[in-house]
Amino acid sequence: MSAKNLFLPAAFVRAPLQNGVGRYVCQLQRITFKFCKSHGGSRGLRDFIEQNLVEFAKENPGVVVYMKPRRHRSPVIVGEYLNGDRVWMSVHNKTHDEITKWVEVMRTQQGDVSSSRLRKYQYTDHPSIQGPWTPFTFKIPELNTAQLPDPKFGANNRLPQSATEELRLMFEKQKLNVKEEELKVAE
Amino acid sequence: MSAAKRVQQWATFARTWHVFDCKWQDPYESAHVIKKYLMGLHKPIYHPMNDCGDVVVCINSKDIALRGNEWRKRAYFHHTGYPGGASWTLAWELHNKDPTMIIKKAVYRSMTGNLQRRHTMQRLFIYPEDKVPEDVMQNVTNQIRQIRLVPTRLDHIPEEEVKNFPKIMDYPEDYVLK
Amino acid sequence: MAMIRAGLQRIANIFSGPQGGILSRFATNLVPVESKPVPETTKDVIAACNKLIEQNASRNFAIVHLLGKQWRITDGDLLVVEGYWPPNIGDKLTLDKVLLAATKDFSLIGRPLVQPGLVTVTATVISKGLSHTRTHFKKKRRKQFMRINFQRAQQTILRINSIEIANKVNEAPKNVF
Structure with a gap:
């Protein structure tokens, strides 16, 4: 993977003495x-x-x-x-x-x-501003106290709505005493 | 490296232990997802030379679900190396002998056939049931979502939901079901 | 009462008005997104972002589209750009196609570009030279076909001087193009 050549050394982009900054x-x-x-x-x-x-x-x-x-x-x-x-x-x-x-x-x-x-077409002194990635950066905090395996984190939740569910929601909506936010979608 | 940078390095390259429940899942679809976590492809710091793979613990591997006729028809080939040592084992026979083998072979097959494959496979733990040793389960911090929906059994649905479910029609009381 | 109502009506008619009020030439039929009513959480988020922009606590970085490629840049870093590019050494440029601008506390994601006056990215051209010689070698075996092509590409080195989030989010920009 590394291309070594004695006569063509590999170097990073550099500018002498912060040229261009001031x-x-x-x-x-x-x-x-x-x-x-x-x-x-x-x-x-x-x-x-x-x-x-x-x-x-x-x-x-x-x-x-x-x-x-x-x-x-x-x-x-x-x-x-x-x-x-x-x-x-x-x-x-x-x-x-x-x-x-x-x-x-x-x-x-x-x-x-x-x-x-x-070797690269960019050079920074500050490669990370919002903090480098860790495995916990985008994880849900509830995982810390969860008892795994838990179906809340493990069960599939990305299925499209089935016809039965749609019919049920239609029935619930046309009821007079029910508001939209209170409807719970199953699965 | 200074102390702060060393801590940052530990945080970024930490190896996470994931658990995956194989109950009623297709082993080949799950293998596709599991291999990503084993190789470290789900991390932005991935590089093949970087040893950034995570550990995956598979449980309930005896409850695996193959598609269609595969339990009867799919055969696994094995050659001992000696003459006359070829054998074709059907999926159900293999599962009876060792319930962890099918998903192990599925994950092995889903990876590229390079020299890192055997090393990556060592990071995979498969258990046929829920029973996992304490020290393994203590390390687990994340769960991988299942790919196939596990439908609730009709007799597992709570009674109130069954009663409150909207009915379109109902049989009259004296109707006799054949 | 009637006078107060008439006064309020006149104020309301400055922009709309039947034959055009005094300032009606500043109102357009194309209603900008900002004049629609925004729900509460959006308002809170925008207010928080504006406060952080005023404080200007940390470094900014931006993702900029330049010469067909997207680059993640921050103040003081170097960029090498390949191909024929007219700007000469010492020229100061502003990079306008900003796709994302962020600080330590918040990020502004454009769809696909961030609002034109919001983020200012300035850069200086430092050097324009030729890359190392790249050999493109072609061979078809057993067919007596062998070609070597030597190529040197023009490379421009840019120094990014500053990335400023100049205006507040969701307000009319001060430097309109």
């Missing part, structure tokens, strides 16, 4: 763009840097952007997060649009979310 802080700390100025594989990344990078840096003042132009090296984006995760991603031969989307993913993640398998 104020929300963007979790991406810094991005590093490593690219080659002339090689073809970095074309997408070079286009991204020329067109979108300044806007990105302005819109996210909490993120530090580094650029590392390195000759004869394939293009790479490295994102570092506030909880210490480091996400390395190769963007060799990726188009400008794809790189924009991947940078957006890096920006909105709170760490390396895809490196661990989430």
Whole structure:
């Protein structure tokens, strides 16, 4: 039943430092763009840097952007997060649009979310508010003092009304001196 | 675990002892209900690895009622393991030999055939009559409702009810019933 | 006597009135459930609930319908929601489809939803990322058919900020939509 994998550990949902409870802080700390100025594989990344990078840096003042132009090296984006995760991603031969989307993913993640398998999709500190279930939660209190086996608790009481019973009730109702609440239903 | 949490754990995982009166009940229908309590399926904390089953004490198992022709026709198969050891026992013969066997087999059959079945069956106690040992009856705290209605015998109805029951017609006094 | 009667009649005619009284535009033909006479026990229960709402003694939890699934949430807990979902990080949301809201002492069960203004559930989007790679492996034996499909789903993490039972039960809500 347990799926163990050395390279894909199982983890519960966590958010670092109660993020979101008070104020929300963007979790991406810094991005590093490593690219080659002339090689073809970095074309997408070079286009991204020329067109979108300044806007990105302005819109996210909490993120530090580094650029590392390195000759004869394939293009790479490295994102570092506030909880210490480091996400390395190769963007060799990726188009400008794809790189924009991947940078957006890096920006909105709170760490390396895809490196661990989430065991549950919820996390609470207070799993029970009205008190955890016990076998006595929904039991009738009369059971405490009852002498079991007792037909009051044991006999079947869920049958539909029989025709005889209906006739009897009709007879009782049409009597003049009987009120509706006093009618006792048998079985 | 702190003391309070340990008490909470004991409360939630407590094993309840239930009593079930098999008088005039169909063993296979009752087995369906009994197996739920034995396996712990009636609890919200159920998990197959959780050992959360309850104990069920069945009484009056000799008064069980099978449907239709089953007393005469239903046969239980048993093989001793040795060659020529197959035997087919009819329901009435089996009931005469041991009045608890029919409901025990019914409950065993209603469960899935996994390795937990024998362990769960050990939590079931069956007694042919009302007489149950003291220490077992002291633990019982809940009663499971019967599934079939046990009708009151005509001679067990109190006299006043018979007199006050509305009559549509009555035979004249000198009428002779054949 | 006649003047008192006329005065009472005028008060009664404010909502109904022949050619429309002054406030007749606030009365509708669709009579809301609250204006029907309720029996005594219901009144007592509702009064007790309203008192407890005022005191606000314990934590609330709610069952909320979001993205086709129902979640049991309380203040301060995290929720991971799968699939394409537009809200961006840092956005504050209110989850409106509340099926049940409860505290330690009472529960409000909706049929199927609780009255719109009664319960306010606020949440913040914390992170939007991709799940771990899931492999969908298909094989038909002895037929030379084998396919591997790698899939990563978009996952959004929500933090539930607060669950408030804002108004009193069975009274007109203060924040009407």
